[in-house]
Amino acid sequence: EVYELRQQLGDITKSEVASANKALGKTGSYHFRKARGEPAKVLAYRKNILWVALLSAGGVAYTMIYHRKGRLWWIAPFAPLILYAVYNRVRQPIESTANVYRFILAKRIATAQMAGQEKEMINMIKAYPKLSNLRGYLIGEKTTLYELQQNMINSIINDKF
Numbered sequence: 001e002v003y004e005l006r007q008q009l010g011d012i013t014k015s016e017v018a019s020a021n022k023a024l025g026k027t028g029s030y031h032f033r034k035a036r037g038e039p040a041k042v043l044a045y046r047k048n049i050l051w052v053a054l055l056s057a058g059g060v061a062y063t064m065i066y067h068r069k070g071r072l073w074w075i076a077p078f079a080p081l082i083l084y085a086v087y088n089r090v091r092q093p094i095e096s097t098a099n100v101y102r103f104i105l106a107k108r109i110a111t112a113q114m115a116g117q118e119k120e121m122i123n124m125i126k127a128y129p130k131l132s133n134l135r136g137y138l139i140g141e142k143t144t145l146y147e148l149q150q151n152m153i154n155s156i157i158n159d160k161f
Contacts, residue, residue, distance in 0.1 A: 001098060002097060005101035005102065006041065006101060009105055010039070010040060012034055012039065012040050012041075012104060014034050016107065017032055017100070024103060028096070029046055029047055029048060030044040030046060030047065030093065031047055032044050042097055042100050043088070044092060044096050044097050044100075045088055049084060049087075050084065052080075053081050053083075056080040057078065057080050057081050060079075121135070
């Protein structure tokens with residue numbers, strides 16, 4: 001299933017992965033990143049293991065500097081990070097990455113639908129000149145029609161209309 005989603009998506013941009021991180025990564029235990037070698041691959045990193053690896057690398061680096069060990073020991077701080085990178089490459093969470101691919105695909109579909117509806121809206125505004133005031137208000141306030149409707153409903157409920 002993951003391979004089918006990757007084929008449907010084609011090339012994934014870093015901004016799409018960043019928006020997936022905003023939507024899916026806040027409460028989840030994974031941080032997602034675009035893979036370097038492949039255009040349609042996303043890698044997931046466990047946040048808690050990443051922090052443990054970073055802290056242990058920092059601790060080892062601190063002890064190396066504090067105790068002034070030989071130059072051979074300067075590679076020791078990178079051992080936890082290298083082990084984590086190998087572990088993470090082998091043990092990718094299939095369901096979480098599939099969710100990211102689904103999110104990106106749904107966002108692309110919604111963007112295409114919005115572009116199509118925008119053309120319809122412009123044609124409707126040309127047919128009804130009074131709607132141009134509404135369009136100008138929505139653009140000026142940087143809001144959507146849905147948010148305007150919710151604000152009006154809340155105003156009516158709170159007797160502020």
